[in-house]
Amino acid sequence: MKKIFQILFLVSTLLSFSQVCTAVNGNWNNSSTWSCNHIPTGGETINIPSGVTVVVSGNLTVPGSSVLLNIFGTLDFDNGSKINFPTGSIIHVFIGGAITGTGGGSSNNIEIGITEVWKIANGNLSGEIVLSENIPLQLPNKNDLPVTDKVLVLSIYPNPSEGEINLSVIGSPLATIKIFKLTGEIVVEYKSNENKIYLDKGIYIVKVFCLNNIITEKIVIN
Numbered sequence: 001m002k003k004i005f006q007i008l009f010l011v012s013t014l015l016s017f018s019q020v021c022t023a024v025n026g027n028w029n030n031s032s033t034w035s036c037n038h039i040p041t042g043g044e045t046i047n048i049p050s051g052v053t054v055v056v057s058g059n060l061t062v063p064g065s066s067v068l069l070n071i072f073g074t075l076d077f078d079n080g081s082k083i084n085f086p087t088g089s090i091i092h093v094f095i096g097g098a099i100t101g102t103g104g105g106s107s108n109n110i111e112i113g114i115t116e117v118w119k120i121a122n123g124n125l126s127g128e129i130v131l132s133e134n135i136p137l138q139l140p141n142k143n144d145l146p147v148t149d150k151v152l153v154l155s156i157y158p159n160p161s162e163g164e165i166n167l168s169v170i171g172s173p174l175a176t177i178k179i180f181k182l183t184g185e186i187v188v189e190y191k192s193n194e195n196k197i198y199l200d201k202g203i204y205i206v207k208v209f210c211l212n213n214i215i216t217e218k219i220v221i222n
Contacts, residue, residue, distance in 0.1 A: 020183070025052055027057055042063055044068075046067055048069075048072060050096055051073055056076070056078065056108075060084070068214075071094065071099065072203075072218065073097060073098075075099045079108070080108065082108065085110070086113070095127045099124065099125040154167075161199075161222070164196065169210065174192070201221050202221055
């Protein structure tokens with residue numbers, strides 16, 4: 001049975017990320033935590049894989065241009081810790097991912113530009129949810145979301161898979177599709193609205209570039 005991932009367009013301009021930084025357990029402000037061997041900076045895709053916890057200690061600012069932060073694991077805040085992302089950034093907390101912290105009030109928070117998008121007073125946050133300057137968007141039930149001219153439908157099935165997946169983009173012109181390993185290596189890239197793909201065992205990130213937007217989703221190959 002097909003599992004349909006229906007994802008709202010969240011941004012109106014194409015985000016272009018030059019490098020992928022994938023985390024292991026550790027502190028955000030420690031370069032050894034990241035596969036890119038430096039603390040994440042503007043223009044990058046930042047991945048926190050499932051089972052990994054990255055801790056924010058103190059007040060941090062990610063410099064430069066907008067970033068895409070994909071949270072499959074946990075982003076955890078020490079008491080009194082804050083992080084500011086560049087304007088235009090997107091934070092995608094996937095199912096199974098979480099933003100957590102200790103403290104009260106506004107002792108822990110996340111800002112994008114000058115907009116506060118999360119604080120500990122609102123409680124821990126679990127996916128699936130997307131945070132941006134405009135809206136913190138709790139994604140609706142993917143099977144109930146209507147297909148309109150404002151919605152792009154990404155169909156990936158089966159997912160998880162034993163190796164073969166069928167991927168299609170519905171409700172859009174020709175799309176550019178890129179599939180990445182969590183290390184940032186591109187393993188598949190093509191322009192099409194439908195394709196059958198074979199992947200080795202592992203976890204992958206698929207990105208669809210279409211109508212000056214990007215959507216992302218996780219693929220699991222058992």
